[in-house]
Amino acid sequence: MIQGAQRVDASASADTRAQPLILHLIDELKIGGAQTHLVTMLREALAAYPVAHRVVALFGDGPVAGAVRDMGVEVDVLDLRPHLARRRFLGAARVLDRLICAHRPDVVEAHLTWSRLLGLYAAWRAGVPRRIGFEQGDVYLASWKFRLANRIGQHFADQIVVCSHALADWSRRTHGISPRRLTVLHNCVDLTRFRPGAGRSEAGAFGLPPGTTVFGAVGTLGRGVDKRTDVAIRAVAAARARGNNVALVICGDGDQRPELEALAAGLGVSPWIRFLGTRGDVPDVLAACDAFCHAAPFEPFGIVCIEAMAAGLPVLVPDSGGIREAVDDGVTGLVYPALDHEALARLMGRLHERPDLRRALGHAARRAAEGRFSARGYVAQLYELYNLARHTS
Structure with a gap:
């Protein structure tokens, strides 16, 4: 590791190398x-x-x-x-x-x-x-x-x-x-890494019972960049209180994780929240989900959202930040007021009750990823x- 000035091999200089x-x-x-x-x-x-x-x-x-x-x-x-x-x-x-x-x-x-x-x-x-x-x-x-x-x-x-x-x-x-x-x-996004799953509702991959609509979430759980995963957890609790069999799997880790686990326990939804930690196989995780949920109130763009679209998932995103330029409301995903977990819960319930809507939005999301990203x-x-x-x- 270089802390100061150390010799760097400059043999491939601009004058001698064949490529820029x-x-x-x-x-x-x-x-x-x-x-x-x-x-x-x-x-x-x-x-x-x-x-x-x-x-x-x-x-x-x-x-x-x-x-x-x-x-x-x-x-x-x-x-x-x-x-x-x-x-x-x-x-x-x-x-x-x-x-x-x-x-x-x-x-x-x-x-x-x-x-x-x-x-x-x-x-x-x-x-x-x-x-x-x-x-x-x-x-x-x-x-x-x-x-x-x-x-x-x-x-x-x-x-x-x-x-x-x-x-x-x-x-x-x-x-x-x-x-x-x-x-x-x-x-x-590298489209070759993300492929729509052969079948959805693969809740068993996460130890969840059949019939569970699984929402994926990807992002750091650190304090430095707050992705507001708490909003998604509260939305799951609200959706389940309305009788919707939904769950959330979270790829990511950080110092907020104990607080988020405590929040899930306090809301009585720990069995329906899976903390997967940092994963190197995010494409495989997304392939086993039914939809994608994003809760950060400001994203410059949100690469994870277009990765989910490339995986053929409908995406739920807030009405703020650059991600609104990627998601066509009602076509490739659904949009809710930022930080409103009740509104997010209603959209989760809608996708749970409408597998045909999930499929239509997911197909359109993949086409958008191929054409635009x-x-x-x-x-x-x-x-x-x-x-x-x-x-x-």
């Missing part, structure tokens, strides 16, 4: 939406374009690094936390500057907050021709210092990619990012933004 190099900066390689998105992009790009890739993790290794390396992409693991702990922000940027100068990439793209704030500045100092930032909508980092840093940092980027028009509006209002620097590209289409648009057409024709 894209350097991907990301804060960390834990399991999460930004990391899933990066892996999906890399997999499609490697298959479609003769371009080299390298990933740099700013704050240590993580489980996603293995998936990146398995694709033949090298990963540089840094540990810039000591710099940030001592508020040596320029020192952290200099570490990135030296690494970028060693690799001499044609494009630097930066995911997540610190990669964008430090990495794009370092790439600008290093003279990288194209510098692309990905704004993920860090609503939990809204202090004036972060707003000011984002306002200044935009000037080191050629373009800042946002995953929804809602996030573009938020970026303009909150960070003062110029509209001319913003490009909206809806997130994508494929990795192939996304990466093609991204490569136009990179201005690498001369290398890939």
